[in-house]
Amino acid sequence: MNAYQPQPAEQRFILNQVLQAAQQFAALPAYSDMDEDLLTQVTDEAAKFVGEVVAPLNRDGDEVGAQWKAGTVTMPPGFRDAYQAFWQAGWPSLACATEDGGQGLPAVLEAMLYENLSAANHGWTMAPGLLHGAYECIKHHASPALKARYLEKVATGEWLATMCLTEPHAGSDLGLVRTKAVPLPDGRYALSGTKIFISGGEHDLTDNIVHLVLARLPDSPPGPKGLSLFLVPKFYEDGARSAVVCERIEEKMGLHGSPTCVMRFDEAAAWIVGEPGKGLNAMFIMMNAARLHVGLQGIGLLDAAWQKANAYAQERRQMRAPGSASRAGEADPIHQHPAMRRVLDTQRAWIDAGRVVAYRTALELDTLKQHPDAARRDAAQRWCSLVTPVLKSAWTDQAFTGASACLQVFGGHGYVREWGIEQVVRDARVAMIYEGTNEIQAIDLLVRKVLPDGANALQTLLAELAAELGDSPDAERTRQAMAGFAQFTTGQLLPATQAAGASPELPYGLADDYLRALALLLMAWAWSRVAATPQATSPRWSTAQTGFWRWVWPEFQTRMAIMGASLDAA
Structure with missing residues (x-):
């Protein structure tokens, strides 16, 4: 089936007409000059890049997948070129501050971009998916020296980043983390331990990778309060490689284009980010940003499934539909059959409503950062606190169950790889698990x-x-x-x-x-x-x-x- 095609006009309808974003931007000093012409230009160009550059790589990403050999990961054909074009065009830096190399645009434009990317090629999108969270983490918690060295590289996307939390015995319960950080004479720390399920822990998309790692200082108290956050790059400034090794990549149900790595830290020299024992406070900046984007993944993947199923239902003819005007012996498109309309209309209802909720959440994030009135910022915080877990959970649940329902529209054809719908089902499943089940x-x-x-x-x-x-x-x-x-x-x-x-x-x-x-x-x-x-x-x-x-x-x-x-x- 054809690759996913973004629909920027439908996205802008929700943003501009339903949510009336221009009125909200007018109250935010940083965005008061935003108008519909600029929004149209950004969203149209983003849709063009996604549709023409990223979406066509989806099939190879699934079938060829990321390849590991002797600690090195080679990404699927076309992935590196697409990513280099992506960051050089400025897409990762949409919502980053201009003083950090970003474009200073509203977070909602970044949200719309990543919704489209996830729908078009979820595996490829996993690579830049943590960039904004890593940027916020470094910006708000790192030392001036670390910011000078790493902030702009992460903001622009020239270097990609990871979030190293999970260990074989410590999944959702991060208080069980055992990775150790021992002080070194030069003020850095030696990290030792193993992390699992690290998306993009090793790849060839960028020339460097910035790892943000939860670890435990000597004599730190047990539990989550004893955790600190550290930064260790793949390569240091002098070109030396750090003692960080990708032991293997997981063989997964889906997301074959994204290397899910087992990472070993062999006394890797790292810098602390933020205060000792405050690692989770810094890391949660990444996690909260990620949860909004995981909700957007659910919306995008459900839209990808709906696009495939809707196109197939328009063409596939089977039997006469109830109440059909067709002559006896003729078959109607299955889109006219009530059972299929129910499946398709249900998913469309979730997609469109999800966009309203997700774009409103992104607008509230902008409001939380920029609005001059404290009461309005409090209201934005209330929305984000209560709605983000709902968005992440409900729409990733629906992405999987809804994509499965869309597969049903294809009948037996949906169960074979030719039509591509089974990949959406497989890729969608993990979103119910990561970034907090x-x-x-x-x-x-x-x-x-x-x-x-x-x-x-x-x-x-x-x-x-x-x-x-x-x-x-x-x-x-x-x-x-x-x-x-x-x-x-x-x-x-x-x-x-x-x-x-x-x-x-x-x-x-x-x-x-x-x-x-x-x-x-x-x-x-x-x-x-x-x-x-x-x-x-x-x-x-x-x-x-x-x-x-x-x-x-x-x-x-x-x-x-x-x-x-x-x-x-x-």
Whole structure:
């Protein structure tokens, strides 16, 4: 099947018409001169680069894959040339500060770019996917000397970066990390240990790689508070190679174009980043930025699956569709069959609503950094804190299940490699796992963010969203659902978790359903916003909107019923 093709006009419709980004940019001094002409130029050129340069490499990335030999990784054909063109054209530096070699553009443009990249070639996109997080980490925590040496190289993408957290015995529980950092006489540290699942730990895309590594200083306390963050490059300034070795790359279900490396640090000389024992504080800057981009991966991969399935359904003819005007004995495109329309319209509803939520999140990140009013920055922080785990979890879940549903549209043809849909299913699966598993995202939302403050932040967020809606029946339905969700949280869930003798496991068992219900509320808000946009009258938007209310929204009541039954049983 044809390679993925970005649709920048549809993305801009959501950004400009639904979210009215220009009004938000006007309140941010750094972006007050942003206009639709500039947005159009950037998004069109980004779409052109993705469609013409990156997307055609996807098949070879999967079939040839990254190759390891004696500690060296060779990337699939065309990957290095594409990446060199990518950074030299300035794409990695879109949202980086101009004083660091960046272009100083809003984060939402970077978000739209990476959505398209993930859809077009997820394996290739894994290489630059951590750049912005590494940039923010170095910018806010590194010493002036380290910034002078590494910040611009990472900001521009001339050098790629890794995030070295996981060890064979320490996955989500980073407090178990054993990698050691021993002080050296010259002020550096000798890193010793093994890290696994390191995306892009070794490759030939760039001339250097900057590793950011969690390790433990001598006599540091056990657990996460004893971790510090260190920087060690593949090559030092004098050209000497560091004692960092790629022992092998993993043979994976998908993402064959991205080398997932086992990295061994043999007393590798490194510099500390930030304060001793504050490594997780610095690393979380990378992780939080990554979680937004993983949510965007889910949206992009689901769109890639939908594009393939929709094109196939328009051409494939099988039987007469119910109510068809075709003559007896004729076959209709399977797109006309209700079972296939349900699959396609459901995924389209998730994609479009996901873009509204993700672009709004990126706009809130810009607001958090740039807005002069403290109250508005607080509101932006509230959005990012509550919505980011929902975006990461719900849309990566849907990317996998929705891509599988799109494979079903192909019937037996979907199960063979020729059509490319099975690759999307395989590539999408990992997004539910990395950057904090989806179960951890749900726990983070309910146990760490909603319950501790008595759901005050959640209630405030829902009230703000309800106030944005108009007077349509769908808007009123959404407002009522938001009120019911808030009432369930404060009137049933909170009391149940605080009651004498309440099981401490209770909120953990409900967390997945709670996050999914909130995701559906955000979708209802998004579609109510789309419906209120005068330009959203074409069949393109009305079909997806109808699909949401008919096929997706009923799940909200199902999730609420499951949680209610769980509370009753407890």
